[in-house]
Each structure stands twice: as C-alpha cells, then as structure tokens.
Amino acid sequence: MRFLAQNDPGPPGAPTGSPNPFDGIQPDLGVWGDPFNAAWKTGLAGAWALGFVVIAFGFIRATVELQRAKKGGYSADVHEHTESLKKSIFSLIALAGVGMIFGAFIALF
Numbered sequence: 001m002r003f004l005a006q007n008d009p010g011p012p013g014a015p016t017g018s019p020n021p022f023d024g025i026q027p028d029l030g031v032w033g034d035p036f037n038a039a040w041k042t043g044l045a046g047a048w049a050l051g052f053v054v055i056a057f058g059f060i061r062a063t064v065e066l067q068r069a070k071k072g073g074y075s076a077d078v079h080e081h082t083e084s085l086k087k088s089i090f091s092l093i094a095l096a097g098v099g100m101i102f103g104a105f106i107a108l109f
C-alpha cells in the first residue's frame with residue numbers, strides 16, 4: 001500500500017479525491033434570530049469583562065504583597081510575589097489580545 005502526500009496527484013488515471021461537501025458554506029449564527037445573536041455577544045462580553053476584573057484584582061493583590069515583602073525584607077517572598085506579578089501582567093496582556101484575535105476571526109467571516 002502506498003501513502004500519498006496531500007499534493008501528490010498519484011499515478012495517471014487515478015481518482016483525484018472526493019469533493020468538499022462544505023464548499024461555499026459560511027458559518028452564520030443569525031439562523032436563530034437576532035435575540036440569540038445579541039445574547040451570545042452579550043454573554044461573551046460579560047465573561048471577558050469578568051476576566052478583566054479577576055486579573056485586575058490579582059494584579060493589585062500581587063503588587064501590594066510585593067511591596068509588603070520588599071519593605072519587610074523577605075527575599076523569598078519578594079521572588080514569589082514578583083513571579084505572581086509577572087503572571088498577572090502576562091495574563092492581562094493575553095486577555096487584552098483576545099479582543100484583537102476575535103476581531104480578526106470575525107472579520108474573516
């Protein structure tokens with residue numbers, strides 16, 4: 001048995017493959033109507049906003065704990081809270097980037 005690469009047409013006269021049954025189909029959530037379309041967008045926006053609130057709380061908490069550890073001279077805690085602060089900053093950047101990723105995805109369709 002011979003395994004063909006995706007772009008290999010095979011020997012002459014061999015079948016070229018099956019047609020794509022989903023060719024020309026575009027995803028559309030408007031099938032269920034405008035109330036559903038507005039509801040899922042509102043729910044997604046609410047979850048995104050809640051994520052910002054949680055990450056902002058973690059950022060503030062990590063910043064306060066880092067300052068306490070620095071003032072107290074606890075070097076092990078300084079390292080631990082610095083890592084926590086870094087994670088909060090990276091999470092904030094990633095969550096802010098989700099909007100751009102979704103925007104690009106929606107613009108494609």
